Amino acid sequence: MRNFIFLILSGLIFTGCSMNVKQDIIPPVVYNSSFEPQLTYLNGLIEDDPENPEYYFQRAKVFFDVHKYNDALKDINQAIYLESNEELYYELLARIYQKMGKTSLALNTAHRAESYKNDDPELFLLLSRLYWEIKDLGKAQQYLAKAKQLAPMHSEVFLLQGIFDSAKGDTTAAVKAYRMALTQEPENAKPYQELAKIYFARNKEDSAMYYVLEGRSINPNNPFFTYFEGVILDSKGLKTSSLRAFRKAIQMDSTFFPAYYRLGVDAFNSGSYTEAQTYFEPLSDKPEFSLNSNLYIAEILEKTGQAAKAVSYYENVKSEDTTNVKAKEALNRLYKLYPPVVFVPKVDSSALKPSAKGPLTDTLKPGVKIPKVETKKDTAKVKKPKPVVPKDTTRVKKTTQTIKKTDSINNIAPERKDSIK
Incomplete structure (x- = not known):
């Protein structure tokens, strides 16, 4: 308790000495088995300096670690509002969206983070996993290669490689990759999750339970291990115990x-x-x-x-x-x-123009006389079709004979025309 009070006082003194200076790193947070001391400490810092985005960022991380994603989302958005050009803020926002099942938003946000800093292996690993979730294996492997180039011995590199190997059906290679991940980072609980899945699929429930218990000892707040314990218990016919485990997993993480x-x-x-x-x-x-x-x-x-x-x-x-x-x-x-019901849009009768006979009667109140509407007669003349006259074939013959006679006259020499007339 004394150490706890001393750390809080130290943090407050540190904060007071740098009130006018923007801090890149906040004072150390008091860690405990419960997250309440961390939140209490950060709440005090935010109250003293509500314009410092780092405080909201750190509190968002605490909420994220205990699966309070809505609270984490609110804090990280406030941090971004105060400082919109920080890559780490967008990376955390992407991870929050991922946990909330909003993969498209997570992917867009991770690319936003990439636009600020494109040499972060952690970010490339996140992008690799997000593309894996939308079943774009090509892009997932591209980002894994980028991460591997920057951090070839990173535990998450081996973890994702194991996930890809397992998806291809090569569980032997996957087990090897997961064990390499644990060699690089024994406190990484994620390889234990994947190893438990593989051994359960091989009908080796005892080995699967071993990895569940090992993983839970490292990360007791991870709902997966409680959930998967329920899966194994259900396979052994222990339904009551398995259902209890599933409900407890939801209590640990409502998503x-x-x-x-x-x-x-x-x-x-x-x-x-x-x-x-x-x-x-x-x-x-x-x-x-x-x-x-x-x-x-x-x-x-x-x-x-x-x-x-x-x-x-x-x-x-x-x-x-x-x-x-x-x-x-x-x-x-x-x-x-x-x-299927076909919906016909309702027509507003008040918007209709009055017809030639007057306004619509159903829009008038009782006792109101219908005003007369003068209408102009349509004076446009309509052309009557010409009657069809039957052809007079005799007249045509006479006309043809006359034309021939005229042609013959025109062809006679000038000195003979007078005699013919």
């Missing part, structure tokens, strides 16, 4: 979506449709879970007598997977029962 999906499936299979829908709804727009979640929600709505509402969810599935047979069959069936 940990794999746990929502597991709980939703279990509730659906047990007939608790309303509960299942509450778990699936947050996943309906998340790329990794959206297709199956929309299908589950649509089925739940049909089972609970809300078939008309199910149409939009089946349409979501169809837009994501045009070959989905289940969605197509359901839509064909439902559109027969609930034909």
Whole structure:
């Protein structure tokens, strides 16, 4: 306790000595098993100097570490408002968006950070992972190569290489890469996550549980290890314990979506449709879970007598997977029962001009006389079609004979014309 008070006083003295000088690095934060002392300390610094962006940046990092992403987002946006040209601020903002499942925003923000500083291996690793999340393996590998060139022995370089190897089906190479990552940084919990997945897929639950427990000992606040413990327990038939683990993972991080999906499936299979829908709804727009979640929600709505509402969810599935047979069959069936409604825009009668006979009668109040509207007659003359006269063939013959006779007269020598007349 004495050390804690001493550090706070030291920080305040340091702050008081440099009130008029912009600090690049804030005083050291008091670290503890709880994040509350850190927040208390930073709250005091912000209260004394609310225009210092570094304080908001550091507090955003604390919120980020304890999975309070909305609070972290608010603080990092304030830091950027106060200092809009700092690469580290945009990098943290990108990581926050990534954790919130907003991959497109995360990618755009990471590129904004890259525009300020293009030689940061940490940023290249983040970009590599983001491109991996949108299934652009080519770009993901390009940024991994950039990071490897700058920091070839970086733990995250081996981690991402292991993820790419595993995706290609080469789990042996992946395990080797993850172990190399742990050699470079034994406190990096992420390789433990990936190793637990691989050994569980190999039906080696005991080895998978070993990596779960090791990873949790390093990072006890990481919801993955609690969640994956639930996955392993469920595979052993310990359903009650597994469900407890999934719920605890959500308590640790309210945005940990794999746990929502597991709980939703279990509730659906047990007939608790309303509960299942509450778990699936947050996943309906998340790329990794959206297709199956929309299908589950649509089925739940049909089972609970809300078939008309199910149409939009089946349409979501169809837009994501045009070959989905289940969605197509359901839509064909439902559109027969609930034909699409064609909406006709309502016309404002007051905006209509009066007709030639007078104003619209339905817009008048009772007892109001309809005023006469003088209309000009259309004086434009209409040309009458000329009558078709049948040809007089006899007249044509006479005319032809006359022309021939005239031609013969014109061809006679001048001295003979008078005699002919």
